[in-house]
Amino acid sequence: MKEKACANMEAAKLLASHSFFDSAASRAYYSVYLMAWYYVGLYGFHPSSESIYSRRTVDGNHYWKHYEFPVFLNEEGFIGPAQMEKLEVLRQSRTKADYYSEEIEEEEAKHSVRIAYEFIEFFSTEEGRIE
Secondary structure, three states, X not given: XXXXXXXXXXXXXXXXXXXXXXXXXXXXXXXXXXXXXXHHHHXXXXXXXXXXXXXXXXXXXXXXXXXXXXXXXXXXXXXXXHHHHHHHHHHHHHHHHHHOOOXXXXXXHHHHHXXXXXXXXXXXXOOOOOO
């Protein structure tokens, strides 16, 4: 997951620099989602049928529910309320980019990339858990 997260972060930056703003916002979100998934795994948390925060795929695997994952991260002390708000900004931009006809503007895409970069740094350091 960490490699995928970093690859998505690089893709987001590259896409934003080439004016693919919808795709940049989407990749920015997924870079954080995947890095957070990786990071909580280091603490023994994995999506499973026992977790109300995850869902089963048709092939029997599990993933963190996108709208529930920030709640889980907050409740387990990985992030605080301010970071939850930033994750919600990323999720809303990704939803707009992937599912609506309205396009992501340049500044919104670049803002998503900046937020994502902050999260990648946060989860890549010892700061990745609020005590």
